[in-house]
Amino acid sequence: xxxxxxxxxxxxxxxxxxxxxxxxxxxxxxxxxxxxxxxxxxxxxxxxxxxxxxxxxxxxxxxxxxxxxxxxxxxxxxxxxxxxxxxxxxxxxxxxxxxxxxxxxxxxxxxxxxx
Amino acid sequence: xxxxxxxxxxxxxxxxxxxxxxxxxxxxxxxxxxxxxxxxxxxxxxxxxxxxxxxxxxxxxxxxxxxxxxxxxxxxxxxxxxxxxxxxxxxxxxxxxxxxxxxxxxxxxxxx
Numbered sequence: 001x002x003x004x005x006x007x008x009x010x011x012x013x014x015x016x017x018x019x020x021x022x023x024x025x026x027x028x029x030x031x032x033x034x035x036x037x038x039x040x041x042x043x044x045x046x047x048x049x050x051x052x053x054x055x056x057x058x059x060x061x062x063x064x065x066x067x068x069x070x071x072x073x074x075x076x077x078x079x080x081x082x083x084x085x086x087x088x089x090x091x092x093x094x095x096x097x098x099x100x101x102x103x104x105x106x107x108x109x110x111x112x113x114x115x
Numbered sequence: 116x117x118x119x120x121x122x123x124x125x126x127x128x129x130x131x132x133x134x135x136x137x138x139x140x141x142x143x144x145x146x147x148x149x150x151x152x153x154x155x156x157x158x159x160x161x162x163x164x165x166x167x168x169x170x171x172x173x174x175x176x177x178x179x180x181x182x183x184x185x186x187x188x189x190x191x192x193x194x195x196x197x198x199x200x201x202x203x204x205x206x207x208x209x210x211x212x213x214x215x216x217x218x219x220x221x222x223x224x225x226x227x
Contacts, residue, residue, distance in 0.1 A: 008155075034215065043205055043218035044158075088158065090216075102173070103148070103216060107157035 004091050006106035013113055019076040021109050023089030026070065032092035032101065033065055035074045038108065039085045047087075048074065079113040086110050118142070119219035121206055127225045134193040136222050138206030145211040147189035149173075149181060151202040152221075158205065164189055165211065196226045 003026045013019045021035075032051055036044035048063040050056045050072065056063045062075040072091075076083055086108040092101040122137035138147065148163040150173075160173030162181040170181050178200060182190045189208075193200055203223050207216040 032214075043221050044216075045218070046215050049215055101212070102160065102163055102171075104160075105158040107155070 004089055004104050004106040006087075006089050006109050008107055008109060010110040010112050013079050013111070015079060015081060015113055015115050017079050017113075019079045019083065019111055019113070021074040021076075021087050021089075021111065023072045023074075023091075023106055024070055025072070025089075025091045025104075027091065027093050027104075028067075028070065029094050030067075030091045031094075033063070033072045034090040034092075034103070035061075035063060035072075036088040036090060036105075037085045038088060044088055076111075079111075081113050081115055084111055084113050119206060119208055119217050121204075121219040121222050123222050124220060125223050125225075127227065128193075128196050129227055130197060132193075132196050132226075134196050134224070134226075136191040136193075136204055136206075136224070138189045138191070138208075138219055139187055140189075140208040140217070141187065142208065142210075142217070143186065144208035144217075145186075146209045147183065148207040148209075148216065149179075149189065149191045150205045150207065151175070151200075152205055153202050161191065196224075198226050200224065201226045 035048045038044040050063040050065045060077045064073045088108045089106040090103045119140045149161045150158045164183045180192045206219040209216045
């Protein structure tokens with residue numbers, strides 16, 4: 001069973017701080033990595049995707065990937081109360097049939113940004 | 116904008132009923148997925164499809180079936196609904212090759 005692990009939290013940070021969300025995965029063949037944000041009662045929406053080792057920045061968000069350690073993280077700088085949500089890590093795992101990929105999600109980390 | 120729509124936002128059914136959940140995407144995506152989401156268990160993949168008339172079992176296919184007769188439409192069928200199928204059901208689509216998934220708004224199903 002290919003797995004994606006996240007700390008369920010909640011992770012509580014003060015407004016303006018850096019929030020650090022972490023994810024580990026078991027399949028060494030994984031090539032695509034995603035962070036989704038899900039507000040309560042809503043469906044997930046993509047924040048970041050990352051495919052290569054290193055950092056990828058988009059505004060206040062930075063995704064970090066280390067394939068050797070099978071580790072992907074999301075940093076949120078200058079956290080705002082509106083960032084309070086559940087953050088889902090997803091890893092695309094190769095399946096044999098059709099050579100396609102299927103996504104495997106972690107259970108999500110709940111982030112609370114308090115004023 | 117990519118749009119994924121689901122036939123109902125809320126649904127209440129009786130035990131033993133046959134339930135159809137429909138999902139339509141307008142971006143010509145090859146891949147379509149059905150998940151259920153339960154508190155503490157995260158998103159669990161029920162079935163997925165990477166082409167018309169193709170389907171693959173996910174992690175929890177028992178009690179469900181799917182149909183994909185057209186590229187844009189992916190239906191989830193509960194043959195005989197049971198109370199343990201009460202959940203939030205999410206449909207998603209993506210292009211081939213492991214790209215970003217786009218989710219529908221979800222259907223909250225209650226089976227009494």
